[in-house]
Amino acid sequence: MTLDIAGLKVTIGGKDILRGVDLRLEAGKVHGLAGESGSGKTMTGLAVLGLLPHGAKASGSITLGERDLLRLPPKELNRVRGGEVAMVFQDPATSLHPMLTIGTQLTEHMRHHLRLGKAEARERAIELLGKVRIPGPAEAYGRFPHQFSGGMRQRIAIAIALACSPKVLIADEPTTALDVTVQAGVLRLLRGLCDELGLAVLLVTHDLGVMSAVADEVSVMKDGLVVESGPRGRVLREPEHAYTRALLDSLPDTEVR
């Protein structure tokens, strides 16, 4: 299943946030979306899920399979959200509900989308926690988010996103708030899951090192437009667009290339 974004334009209050974005996500591949703050990369991710801020106008098309997500009625879109397209956010401290056990947060989704019984959902939840390598998944099921470290919370957020077996995963700066050693673990997890489950992953990040480690395809955004797109090795080693070159040059590790 591919997700095709074509000519996506988003305006908020008269201001053009996205000015014609073209992207394609393929199953089993990680597509990295790079750019600085204000380039519109987060908005692109939100647009796919229909989570644009109040008062935003979107045009163009976002096609999943045969459906255009931009034109779906709200009820249909709700089914797609969580069920077929899931998202992981940047800050693990605020993306989990502080007052619900992680077990509840996991099973709630599942029972809503997949109509599972309580026991079935619990079993699946514990299986998922094991998959994202949370130690002692059965005990973790009953604990609260604040009892876990940032890296663990991000893994839990990934588990919640995967609860309903989505086909597309959008990860918005998933490791930016994490320490570098913890980040390494989460990146390995994401790559592993993508390969194992055949997910189409959109990885939004400003960190070109992360991009280089995990992405198959890379697109670079500037001011609401994709200025360069291509295979990761080519874009990062032989960039064609001046902006990409500038981004790479501004990195401290410039002698690597």
Next chain:
Amino acid sequence: MRRRDPLARGGLLRRLPQAWRQPLAVTGAVLAVAWLVIALVAPVLAPHDPLAQDLPRLAAPGPGHWFGTDQLGRDILSRVMYGARVSIPLTLLLVALSVLIGGLLGACAGYFGRWVDETIMRVADLVFAFPTVILAMVVAAALGASLTNAVLAVLVVAWPAYARVTRGLVLGVREREFVLSGRLLGFSVWRSLRVDVLPNVTGPVLVLATLDIGTALLLLSGLSFLGLGAKPPSPEWGAMVASGVEVFDSWWVATFPGLAILTVVLAFNFLGDTLRDALDPRTARAIKERAL
């Protein structure tokens, strides 16, 4: 996404024009300005001398005495207008003093901490523990019934709220990096308070003060109503309502001063709400987005 600084002065000025276009704000502003104008020009505008008892007693509202007259034949309209000259300036003075005294005490409590904080806050707690109106009554009665003493009484019950709010705000600002930078550069604590801390806590305190004007006026009028404030024949609204209660079937004697109090309190409440919405970055953004 760039974080918006809630204390940015430029930000406030930019947001103010939008917030002021809300109907609530316009109503509040119009009413407040109207009353201030009346207070200023009452001697010119009032049809009669507020103390002159030359009109027919308890006359219903009609030509020549649009608000009617009271038991002593005084024109209520003129008395209400002159009353503005009594109530409004005193209330504003009262709130200003409460802010000044409460604010300074609270700032010291917040900035210096330890025993300074303990002392000031325990005294504030003591005052808070008493029911406001009762305490004000007790103080006013103890000092003797006069408008000045009523003001002092309300001051005693009002300062702790500002002290508490200011203390909280100062505690928040005190640890901010620019304050620490200032100290590292050799600022004395006084300079730090004056230049770095206080200017950055005025916003919420201003909102509180504006919202408080209504309460202060009510308290002041209430004390006068109970005979603990203005002395007759002073045309103070609260006292006027009190005398109107005695002749209940001549409804105009109590109603018009009562309406005067109501509209002034509403006006400043609306203004205060607007100011608060303009200063709070989240609601300010909501106002902005609705306007787009």
Next chain:
Amino acid sequence: MLTIDDVVVEHRSPGRAVVRAVAGASLQVRPGEVVGLVGESGCGKSTLARAVCGLNPITSGSVSFEGQPVTPLGLRRRRLTGIQMVFQDPYASLNPRRRVGDQIADGLRTSGDTSTTPADLLERVGLPRDFAGRHPHEFSGGQRQRIAIARALAARPRLLIGDEPISALDASAQSQVARLMRDLAVESGAGLLFISHDLSVVRLIADRIAVMYLGKIVEVGGTAEVWARPRHPYTEALLAAVPKPDGRGVLPAELPGDVPDPASPPSGCRFHPRCPKVMDVCREKSPDFGPVACWLHEPK
């Protein structure tokens, strides 16, 4: 010039055990030298930086600057203005109510410098001179950080401390601002203690690197040396975990386990539960020596 000697900083929360945010750290900074202090969250590097400035009280050990002990910041006017600090959050490092030029002028007043103007300093940090009349909210994060640096430098410090000064900035601004701090500090003969979790940037500007883990400094050495031949297993893991933007698709190495709770650190060497080269002695005795605090590199 700056000597940090076995400093311990404890943090007390009511109802919870005492936490040793810094559990005996020693470090030196010489004039004109740039020392990078790196570590991950919770290692205590910011706490140490603030303690060096006098913003946090020190439980034991000493910090001396130019031979004199550094006193904590109290109610009295600070006499020791030779140490200045640039903080992490650019949105909180300037007074929103005052003009930028006035704030820089504070620094000039501290150093008694009557010949330089705030506009001169703005120029030195790469900003237009006429920015002096504006307010902080008119600037971006990167610009505000430059202004904060200008203010700190105006006071002619002999030691400049940066507490994660670039972490909140855009990726492209980070190296620029880091280089700016290094250049300006070194050219005025001051020392720079640069704290960051970003190893690549520290590698760019530091002469020496100190690595912290759970309140202790585990390795100190020349930047090039530490980068090419890290000796402490934690330093190795840290360097291996940094993803390189080389387009090769290599996943960075993982360091299993979690950082332990600083309130109840492991016995012996604090890194031993996660160390791939752990030995028996590591579980029992804490390697309290330098420059590499590891039993594998015990000095003879």
